[in-house]
Amino acid sequence: MPLSRPADRDHIHTRTVTCQGFRRKDGLWDIEGHITDIKTYAFTNDDRGEIPPGEPVHGMWIRVTIGDDLVIRAVEAVTDYAPFHGCDAITPNYENLVGLKLGPGLRKQIRDRVGGVHGCTHLNELMGPVATTAFQTVFPILARESLEAKKQDDPSADGASKPARRMPLINTCHGWRSDGAAVKRIAPEFYTGDK
Structure with a gap:
């Protein structure tokens, strides 16, 4: 059921967050996140000059490689669009997330490693949906494979006698x-x- 009909209004801004999960051929998992902020009007930016409608103000990517245990093995961050020159200089800092486990306490650990001037607010925010995308990607596949393996060992197994x-x-x-x-x-x- 969609939202109710809105009041008359003008569209001003669109933030789009897209996350995708992939199983790699080497058994690891890649979770990719992309965030964009787009205005419906042109405006002047001191560093970039005129930004036309539809051109991203922010456009950032992050790829997190994890194992079945959800521990981060590798991170790559890219800034395609930012409001200031030099915003992309901190993307290598995201390698400091290697070793973290996606789960409880992740936001604090991210702040500790790439918070404030050591990171990017938008990339840090993107890690929340990246983490939930990891759960949605990894756990259903592992559960299905576990059930299939049990059925091969015992064809009558239906998953009812779960440990x-x-x-x-x-x-x-x-x-x-x-x-x-x-x-x-x-x-x-x-x-x-x-x-």
Whole structure:
């Protein structure tokens, strides 16, 4: 269901964030993020001169290479468009993220390594959607492969006799609340609602 009909208005700005996940042939995973900010009007910028409508004010990319464990093995950052000359000078600093694990506490660790004058606000913001894209990319494939391997060992296996597991998503949002229907159905051992 889309949003309700808006009031009369003029379109001023568009921020686009795109993230994609890839499985590499060497078994690692690449997660790529791209962010752009575009105005619908021309304006003058001290460093770039006239920026026409539709030309990005910001245009940054980041590629994070991770393993199955979500630990960052490599990072590449690129700034195609920035409001100031020299913004791209800090992109090599993103290699300082190598060794971090995508998960709880990531934002603080990013601030510690590439925060403030040592990084780019937009690239740092982009790491949030990159991390969630990593989860959406890696875990479903690993789960499917695990189930397929179990079925090869025992063709009657249907995944019903799952080993004890940790569910890091419980209570991270309304849909994953411990007393909700999704948890009752997907992870009943963690369900806390009415029995």
